[in-house]
Amino acid sequence: MASFLLPDLEDPASAPFWQATAAGELRIQACAACGARRMPPRPMCPACRSIEAKWEALSGRGTIWSCVVPHPPLLPAYAELAPYNVITVALEEDPSLRILGNLVARPEGPINEVDPATIRIGEPVRVVFQQVDDVSLPRWIRA
Amino acid sequence: MSIGIQDRTAIVGIGQTRFAKGLEDSELSLACQAIAAAIEDAGIDASEVDGLSMYSMENNREFEIARSVGLGDITYFGEIGYGGGAGCGAIGHAAMAVATGQCTAAVAWRARKRAAKSSRPWANVGQRLEGAQQWSRPWGLLRPVDEIAMLTRRYMHEFGAKREHLANVAVAFRKHANRNPNATMYGRELTHEQYMQARWISEPLCLFDNCLETDGALAVVIVSAERARDLRQPPVYVHSFAQSIPRQHQVMTNYFCDDPLLGPSYACARLLWERSEIKPADVPVAQLYDAFSPLIPLSLEGYGFCARGEGAAFTENGALEWPSGRLPTNTSGGGMSEAYVHGFNLILEGVRQMRGTSPCQVEGAESCLVTSGEGVPTSAVLLRR
Ligand SMILES: [Zn+2]
Numbered sequence: 001m002a003s004f005l006l007p008d009l010e011d012p013a014s015a016p017f018w019q020a021t022a023a024g025e026l027r028i029q030a031c032a033a034c035g036a037r038r039m040p041p042r043p044m045c046p047a048c049r050s051i052e053a054k055w056e057a058l059s060g061r062g063t064i065w066s067c068v069v070p071h072p073p074l075l076p077a078y079a080e081l082a083p084y085n086v087i088t089v090a091l092e093e094d095p096s097l098r099i100l101g102n103l104v105a106r107p108e109g110p111i112n113e114v115d116p117a118t119i120r121i122g123e124p125v126r127v128v129f130q131q132v133d134d135v136s137l138p139r140w141i142r143a
Numbered sequence: 144m145s146i147g148i149q150d151r152t153a154i155v156g157i158g159q160t161r162f163a164k165g166l167e168d169s170e171l172s173l174a175c176q177a178i179a180a181a182i183e184d185a186g187i188d189a190s191e192v193d194g195l196s197m198y199s200m201e202n203n204r205e206f207e208i209a210r211s212v213g214l215g216d217i218t219y220f221g222e223i224g225y226g227g228g229a230g231c232g233a234i235g236h237a238a239m240a241v242a243t244g245q246c247t248a249a250v251a252w253r254a255r256k257r258a259a260k261s262s263r264p265w266a267n268v269g270q271r272l273e274g275a276q277q278w279s280r281p282w283g284l285l286r287p288v289d290e291i292a293m294l295t296r297r298y299m300h301e302f303g304a305k306r307e308h309l310a311n312v313a314v315a316f317r318k319h320a321n322r323n324p325n326a327t328m329y330g331r332e333l334t335h336e337q338y339m340q341a342r343w344i345s346e347p348l349c350l351f352d353n354c355l356e357t358d359g360a361l362a363v364v365i366v367s368a369e370r371a372r373d374l375r376q377p378p379v380y381v382h383s384f385a386q387s388i389p390r391q392h393q394v395m396t397n398y399f400c401d402d403p404l405l406g407p408s409y410a411c412a413r414l415l416w417e418r419s420e421i422k423p424a425d426v427p428v429a430q431l432y433d434a435f436s437p438l439i440p441l442s443l444e445g446y447g448f449c450a451r452g453e454g455a456a457f458t459e460n461g462a463l464e465w466p467s468g469r470l471p472t473n474t475s476g477g478g479m480s481e482a483y484v485h486g487f488n489l490i491l492e493g494v495r496q497m498r499g500t501s502p503c504q505v506e507g508a509e510s511c512l513v514t515s516g517e518g519v520p521t522s523a524v525l526l527r528r
Contacts, residue, residue, distance in 0.1 A: 005280040008271035039399055040278045046391070065398070066297035069346035070289050078283045083343070086284045088293060088398050096401050100282050111283065116346065121300045137281055 004077045006135045013041045016055045021136040026127050027055040028097065039097045060127035061143060062089040065098055069116045084112040089125060089140055101140045104128065111139070146418045152238040153371035153378035154526070156185025156364030157491045162327050162482035166256065166358040173360035174203045174254035175211045181362040182212070186375040187248060192364070194219040194249030196237035198229040198485060203254055219246035225394060227434050227516030228407070230486040231524045235384035237365045247366065253487035254360035279396045288353055288435060290395040291518060292345040295437040298404055299347060304440060304455030306347065310338040311458035312436040313351040313479060319465055320476025323502040327355050328480040352436040354478035361487045363494065379497040382421065382510065383525040385414035394519050407521040408445020408514065415523050416447065421510045423447040426525070428496050428505040429470055429512040430489035433477045438517040439463070443470075446512060446523070465503035474503035489513050490524070497528040 009018050020027035029041040033050035044051050065088040072079045084102065091097045102111035103119060107128040125140040158180025160166070160173050168176070182189050192214040195205045199222045209217050219240040223232035230253065237249035272280055284290060298304055317333035320326035333351060341349040371378035387410035391400035416422060423446060431442045440454025448470060449457045457469075465471040475481045475492040482488050493513040495501040510527040 005272055005276075005285070007277035007281060008273045011273050011277070014277060040275065040393075066293050066300070068284070068289055068292040068296060069343070070283060070285065070292075071343045071345065074283070074285055078285060081283070083346070084283055086279075086282050086289065086293070088297075098398050100279050100284060100396075100398070102282050121297070132281070135281070139282075 026058045026060045030056045061092040064123045065090040067119045081112045148242040150380045151242040153380045155374045156181040159361040162359040170254045177360035177362040181364045185364040189213045190215040191248045194246030196233045196251040199224040225520040228519040228521040230515040232522035238381040249365045252362035256358040257356040289345045291435045292348045302452035308455035309436040312439045315463040316473045316477045316480045320480035323475045326476040326481040354434045354483035357482040379494045382527040383419035385411045386522040387411035388520040412446045427508045429472045430493045432486045432516045493526045
C-alpha cells in the first residue's frame with residue numbers, strides 16, 4: 001500500500017498535539033508563564049522566553065483562510081486521491097493562529113469528495129478526526 | 144557618504160554552462176566549467192581566487208572546486224541556506240569578505256542537476272516528518288508549488304488578483320527568453336490563451352506559473368572596486384546588499400504569522416534601500432526571483448515598486464515587458480523561461496544589463512535590482528555600473 005507522509009509521534013515538541021488528537025481533542029500549545037498561544041509548537045515562548053508550556057483545548061471551530069487543489073505529479077498515496085483539497089483554517093479562539101487540514105464532506109469522508117469549486121475562503125468549519133495508520137489527523141467539515 | 148560595503152566591490156567576471164534538461168556532465172564538472180569561464184571573463188589568474196561563496200544546497204564542496212579549477216589558497220569560504228533565497232546572499236557574503244579583506248578575489252556560483260536526488264527534498268518518503276513539515280505534508284501539501292499556491296489563493300482573495308495577472312508575468316518572461324538564444328524556451332512562444340488553457344499543477348497555479356527544470360551552472364567573480372578598475376570588463380558594483388528572515392517567518396509554509404502575505408521581501412527591501420543612494424523609482428530594470436509567477440507581484444510590492452496589494456495590477460499593460468514596459472523584468476527569461484538554477488541566472492542577467500550586453504538591453508540602465516526567493520529567508524542586491 002502506498003504510504004502517506006505522517007508525523008514522528010515521538011518529536012517532543014509536538015507529541016502532546018498528536019496525543020490530544022488521538023484522544024479526539026484539538027489542543028494548542030500555550031506558554032505556562034504568560035499564556036501566549038503558539039502554533040506550530042516550539043520549545044520557547046517568543047513573548048517571554050519561558051520554556052514551560054501547557055496544552056489548551058480548543059473549540060475545534062474555525063474558518064477557511066485559504067485552499068489549494070493539488071494535481072499530479074504527486075507521491076503515489078496522494079496521486080491516487082488527486083485532485084483533492086488542502087485548506088488552511090484560522091482558529092476561532094484567535095484567527096491569527098492557523099492549522100492545515102482537508103475539507104471533507106462527512107466525518108469519515110475522503111479528502112477528494114468535496115467539489116473544490118464550492119470551497120470558499122471564510123467558510124466556517126469544525127474539526128473531525130480521521131485515523132491514518134497510527135496517527136489521528138484533524139480534518140474539517142462544514143459547520 | 145557611503146554606507147557599509149556600498150560600491151566597495153564589483154562583479155568583474157561571469158561564466159555559465161549551457162542550460163538543458165539532462166546534461167551529461169556531473170554537477171562538479173558543470174561548476175568547474177562555469178567558474179573557469181567567469182575567471183577567464185574577468186581576465187585574472189585562477190590562482191588569484193582566494194574566496195568561495197556558495198549555497199548550502201550546493202552538492203559540490205569548496206575543496207573539490209578549488210583543486211579542480213586550480214585556485215589559490217582559499218582564505219574565505221561560506222555558504223547561505225534556503226535554496227532560492229541564497230543567490231544574492233552568496234554575492235553579498237563574497238562582497239563583504241572582499242570589502243573586509245578576508246579575501247581579495249571571490250567566486251560565487253551555483254551548479255545544479257535537477258535529476259539529482261537531493262534537489263527534491265519533498266520527494267523523500269519512508270521517513271516520519273519532524274519540525275515544520277509535519278504541519279503541512281500529512282494533509283497532502285507536498286511540493287513547493289502547493290505551498291506557494293496556498294499563499295496565492297489568499298493573495299487573490301485579499302487583493303483581487305486574477306489568473307490573468309499571473310499570465311502577464313509568464314508571457315512577459317517568455318517574450319524575453321525568445322530573444323535569448325541561451326534560454327531553454329528560446330523559440331517557443333507562449334500566449335495568454337495557452338496560459339489560460341494549461342493544465343493545473345496546484346490550483347490556482349497552472350503549468351506556466353512554475354519555473355523550469357534545468358541542469359546548468361553559473362558563476363561570478365567579485366573583487367574590490369580598486370582592483371576592478373584595472374580589469375578588462377566594466378565593473379558592475381554591488382551598490383547595496385541585504386538579507387532577511389522576517390520575524391515569525393516559517394520557510395515556505397509561512398501561514399502561521401500575523402500577516403503571511405507580508406513576505407521576506409519587505410524586511411529585505413527596508414535595509415536594501417536604506418543602504419542605497421538609488422531608490423525604487425530610479426531603478427529601470429529588475430531581475431526578480433520567479434520560481435513561481437505569484438512571487439513577482441509579491442516582490443514588486445515588497446521592494447517598493449508599488450503599494451501593497453497593487454502588485455498584480457502593476458503587471459498590466461505590458462509593464463514587465465522589454466522594451467517599453469514601466470519595469471522590464473527578468474530580461475533574459477528568468478527562472479520561468481531561461482533556466483531555473485536557483486535564481487543565479489538572474490544575477491548574471493543583472494550584470495549583463497549593467498555591461499550593456501543583455502538580449503533585452505534597457506538603454507542607459509544605470510542600476511538593476513536582483514532578488515532571491517520570496518517565501519523563504521531571502522537576499523537581494525542592487526547592482527550599478
Ligand atoms: Zn510566555
